Amino acid sequence: MTTPRILPxxxxxxxxxxxxxxxxxxxxxxxLAAVRAVxxxxxxxxxxxxxxxxxxxxxxxxxxxxxxxxxELAFAPSLVPVINATGVIVHTNLGRAPLAAAAARxxxxxxxxxxxxxxxxxxxxxGSRSVHAERLLAQVTGAPAAAVVNNNAAAVLLIxxxxxxxxxxxxxxxxxxxxxxxxxxxxVMRLSGADVREVGTTNKTRTADYAAAxxxxxxxxxxxxxxxxxxEGFTExxxxxxxxxxxxxxxxxxxxxxxxxNLLHAQxxxxxxxxxxxxxxxxxxxxxxxSGDKLLxxxxxxxxxxxxxxxxxxxxHPLMRALRVDKMTYAALEATLLEYARGRAEATVPVARMLHxxxxxxxxxxxxxxxxxxxxxxxxxxxxxxxxTVGGGGAPGSEIPTRLVRLTxxxxxxxxLQRRLRQRRPPVITRIEDDRVLVDLRTVAPxxxxxxxxxxxxxx
Ligand SMILES: *Cc1c(COP(=O)(O)O)cnc(C)c1O
Numbered sequence: 001m002t003t004p005r006i007l008p009x010x011x012x013x014x015x016x017x018x019x020x021x022x023x024x025x026x027x028x029x030x031x032l033a034a035v036r037a038v039x040x041x042x043x044x045x046x047x048x049x050x051x052x053x054x055x056x057x058x059x060x061x062x063x064x065x066x067x068x069x070x071x072e073l074a075f076a077p078s079l080v081p082v083i084n085a086t087g088v089i090v091h092t093n094l095g096r097a098p099l100a101a102a103a104a105r106x107x108x109x110x111x112x113x114x115x116x117x118x119x120x121x122x123x124x125x126x127g128s129r130s131v132h133a134e135r136l137l138a139q140v141t142g143a144p145a146a147a148v149v150n151n152n153a154a155a156v157l158l159i160x161x162x163x164x165x166x167x168x169x170x171x172x173x174x175x176x177x178x179x180x181x182x183x184x185x186x187x188v189m190r191l192s193g194a195d196v197r198e199v200g201t202t203n204k205t206r207t208a209d210y211a212a213a214x215x216x217x218x219x220x221x222x223x224x225x226x227x228x229x230x231x232e233g234f235t236e237x238x239x240x241x242x243x244x245x246x247x248x249x250x251x252x253x254x255x256x257x258x259x260x261x262n263l264l265h266a267q268x269x270x271x272x273x274x275x276x277x278x279x280x281x282x283x284x285x286x287x288x289x290x291s292g293d294k295l296l297x298x299x300x301x302x303x304x305x306x307x308x309x310x311x312x313x314x315x316x317h318p319l320m321r322a323l324r325v326d327k328m329t330y331a332a333l334e335a336t337l338l339e340y341a342r343g344r345a346e347a348t349v350p351v352a353r354m355l356h357x358x359x360x361x362x363x364x365x366x367x368x369x370x371x372x373x374x375x376x377x378x379x380x381x382x383x384x385x386x387x388x389t390v391g392g393g394g395a396p397g398s399e400i401p402t403r404l405v406r407l408t409x410x411x412x413x414x415x416x417l418q419r420r421l422r423q424r425r426p427p428v429i430t431r432i433e434d435d436r437v438l439v440d441l442r443t444v445a446p447x448x449x450x451x452x453x454x455x456x457x458x459x460x
Contacts, residue, residue, distance in 0.1 A: 006056050007043060008063075010035055018064040026071045034074070038066045082427045083452055087402060087440025089354045090260075090392030092180065094429060096293040096300065098350040098445070103298065103335035110331045117327045130315055132330040136337035140263050143281045143288070143305035147315045148333065149323040153183050155289035155302030156257050157192050162317035163253065163287075163310065164219035165193035172205035173198050174237060175224035179259070185224050194219065203231050207238040211246055220255045221247050223285075225275060227259035244284035253286035253310060260390075261290030261303065263340050264352060277305070286310055292329075294392055297351030298336035299329045354442050355390070355400070363403040365441045365449055370405050372453055378460075379407040379417060379437070386433075388442040405439040407456075424455045 013019055013035055023031045042063060054062075084094050099107070120127030130147055137146040149155050160169055169189055176198065178184045189196045197218070199209040210221055221243055240256065247254040262274040274295060280288050287310050292301030302323075304314060314320070339345040345352045363383070370381040384406050387399035407430075409417040414435045421428040421437070430437050444452055 006054065006059050007039065007046065008056055008060050010039065013039070013060060013063055016060060016064060019067065022068060022071060026075060030071060030074070031067070034067045034070045035063065038063050038070060042066075080426065082429050083448060083455070084429055084443045085439040085441070085452070086429055086431045087386070087388035087404070087438070087443055088391035088431075089351055089388065089443055090294050090390055091443070092392045096291075096392055097297045099299065099332055100297065100336055100339055100345075100349045102339060102348065103332040106331040106335040107299075107328045110327050115327050117330070129324065129330070133334050133337060136334060136341055137303065137305055140337055140340045141277045141281050141288075141305045143307075145306060145308040145311035147304040147311055147320070148292075148325050148330065149302040149304065149320070150325055151300055152257070152259065152261075152289055152291040152302040153179075153188060154323040155304050156185070156188050158302075158317060158319050158323055159255055159287055159289060159304060159314055160189055160192035160194045160220070160222070161319050162314040163255070167194065167219035168197040168213075168215070168217045169194040169220045169222045169255075170197045170199055170210055170213050170218060171222045171224065172200045172209070172237065174200060174202050174205050174231060174235075175222075175226055177224060177226050177229065179227055185257075189222070203234055204236040205238065206236060207242045207246055210238070210243065214246075214250050214252065218250070218252055220253050223254060223256045225257060225259040240280060240283045240285060247286070248284070253307070254284070255287045256280050256285040256289075258288050258290040260294040260392075261292065261296035263296055264345055281305065287314070292333055292336075295351060295355075295390070296336065297345070297349040299332035301325055301329050301333055303333075350445065354388075357442055359401045359403060362440075362442050365446065366403040366405050366439075369439070369441065369449065369453055369456075373405075373407075373456055376457070376459075377410070378412070378420075379409050382406050382408075386438065386440070388440055400442070402440055402442050405441070407437040407439065409437070420459060421455075424459070426451075426455075428452065428455055 010032070014032070019031060019035065042059065082094060084091055086094070090096050116127070118127055118129050133148055134146045138144060149158055171185070171189070176186045186196055195217070197213050199205060199213045223240065223243060243254050258275055258277060258280060260274050262276050263278070277288060277290060285306070287304060287306035289302060289304045290296070292298040292303055304311060336349060339348045346356045347353060366383045370383050373381040384404050386402055386404040388402040389400070390398050407417060414432045414437050417437050418430055418432055421430055430439055432438065441449070
């Protein structure tokens with residue numbers, strides 16, 4: 001097919017200032033490829049049954065515009081910040097915990113340069129990355145030793161591989177749970193090389209069931225916090241104290257997967273019945289593990305704390321090399337733990353702040369937002385009572401009273417409105433109930449209130 005005469009050549013196009021400007025931003029080969037693709041498409045359009053009117057200059061301008069747009073899309077990052085207005089505090093799909101400002105600053109501090117990640121500054125020689133965060137973890141949990149890996153799933157895998165491979169790990173049938181995203185406790189246990197020795201039943205397991213299963217093949221007793229579900233009614237589960245006493249009698253370590261990593265919120269917030277890490281350590285669990293980015297409110301990580309000798313064995317296992325974390329994770333974790341150590345996490349760690357925000361404070365912000373949006377052409381705002389949740393397997397069934405801004409779309413469906421909010425930059429993520437869009441400010445940082453108002457106000 002011959003090129004319609006009005007199309008400029010690629011060389012001509014690249015001489016134009018609009019396109020050479022793009023080269024500075026995107027590089028010459030990307031611009032060349034984009035110009036070629038755009039020109040090809042336009043050539044096909046011009047060859048169609050009704051070629052659009054226009055001259056060479058018009059065509060060049062169309063190509064310039066389309067090329068700029070194409071490159072903008074091609075170079076846009078896939079991972080972007082969003083505004084979480086869902087009211088789910090630890091939202092796994094939205095990246096779980098937002099970092100404290102101090103933690104984000106520490107990440108930026110270490111990211112671009114060299115660090116003492118594995119360098120002993122006192123001795124001037126090779127050191128161990130495991131020392132980072134260990135002192136702080138000891139301070140906030142009471143455990144003498146710690147190790148940090150990629151996430152809590154990795155922590156469970158590594159602990160069992162190091163302590164129970166080729167031997168038995170005893171676990172209650174009531175705790176063989178799936179946490180979500182395909183993480184199933186029995187599968188991870190098998191992957192570690194441990195033999196899973198199930199005891200008890202789904203709803204009832206007694207200390208005597210564990211005792212009856214102990215043999216010379218037993219390596220650990222595993223206790224798993226059933227994070228995201230509850231069995232109600234006719235149930236029984238031994239107290240940690242009783243398992244610890246049993247373990248001591250037979251010199252078998254009790255390992256507890258705590259899931260959410262609650263350092264602070266035990267009784268503070270109604271409905272958060274999550275076990276405290278320090279309580280498990282104090283009760284005598286030999287090794288505990290938990291996530292860094294659930295209730296703790298730090299970076300994605302799996303944190304292992306416990307007896308010195310056992311943690312040393314865990315750290316020396318070859319899998320540790322595959323599961324270890326980088327300098328940015330240590331930086332964010334240390335900075336987050338420092339906020340706990342200083343006793344001010346409730347004010348500075350976003351997850352803690354959101355959990356503790358009173359309904360009055362959320363109500364004030366919600367009323368201000370709704371007032372500022374009244375008379376909006378696309379929706380009618382009002383404020384109603386509702387609940388926020390912890391989410392992310394953070395605290396099953398926990399509901400925190402909140403106030404919601406309810407948006408009733410005018411002449412359109414709630415899902416249409418919700419989609420339009422997702423298309424904003426930054427995207428605003430909401431939930432729908434009773435065909436209304438709900439905005440929960442509990443999970444929106446107060447410093448983003450104004451930005452959120454603008455994103456809603458200018459929705460057209
Ligand atoms: C969330 C959870 C895990 C998995 O933790 P990740 O950090 O997501 O890998 C494992 N065990 C329990 C009990 C959990 O709640």
